[in-house]
Amino acid sequence: MVQYISPPLDLSFAALSDPTRRGIIDQLGRGDASITRLADMFQMTLTGMKKHIQVLERAGLVVTQKVGRVRTCKLGKRGLKAEAEWIEAHRKLFEARFDALDEIISEMKQEGSDESGS
């Protein structure tokens, strides 16, 4: 049986699957921000934004630090190296598939068969 374990990628890809969270990363790339400021920018309750930040923190994409009553968020040191590596390694597989001869053959066979399923 083929098993693939890589919890960090689970968490970071899941974190990146939400447009608000990608927006937060975008924003933090332009400068650190408090949770309140981010909540205002994304028109969301403080509590809602806090949850997004927690997801990003668990994924290691964002780190926070509370000073006084303000929690400041910034991009995490971890970066997106592991994600970039996975994607790049697998892009090659995608490309390799389409250089293969059987690709052309299977394209030819497609006529008359159920291409898209139910």
Next chain:
Amino acid sequence: MVQYISPPLDLSFAALSDPTRRGIIDQLGRGDASITRLADMFQMTLTGMKKHIQVLERAGLVVTQKVGRVRTCKLGKRGLKAEAEWIEAHRKLFEARFDALDEIISEMKQEGSDESGS
């Protein structure tokens, strides 16, 4: 020219957030496979595997074709270009943040403050 509408990053990052689905992509990189074969490899029911394939299909990462009673799965033409581009563009933001001077300053300030929250 054929145009491929790249489904939003939401779908592909969500698809990639599951280790089984990353494994399926890995496997399809080594050759096309039926749903039954994948279900066997990943020790899962046919129905369970079918759902994973549907998620990958909606994200455009896998295409399937049914011939006779067998549905064959292969890597989609779309590839991982959009995802790679997003990641690469944002890696730069992460790196830029850590070149900044305020990074060093904030690291120094961290002593004695609530680093990790609740």
Next chain:
DNA sequence: TAAATACTGAACCATATGGTTCAGTATATT
């Protein structure tokens, strides 16, 4: 024609997600 194979669909389950409100606590500010 009968039986095996490969998939499909519906229903169910436990847990997670993305959001909210409401009620706190801790920290400034006046």
Next chain:
DNA sequence: AATATACTGAACCATATGGTTCAGTATTTA
């Protein structure tokens, strides 16, 4: 001291996810 600000936590809600079983349908194969 009183008020305002910034966050925290619990509870709730609707929907999605990752899996299952069970009951089909369609297509080989014997």
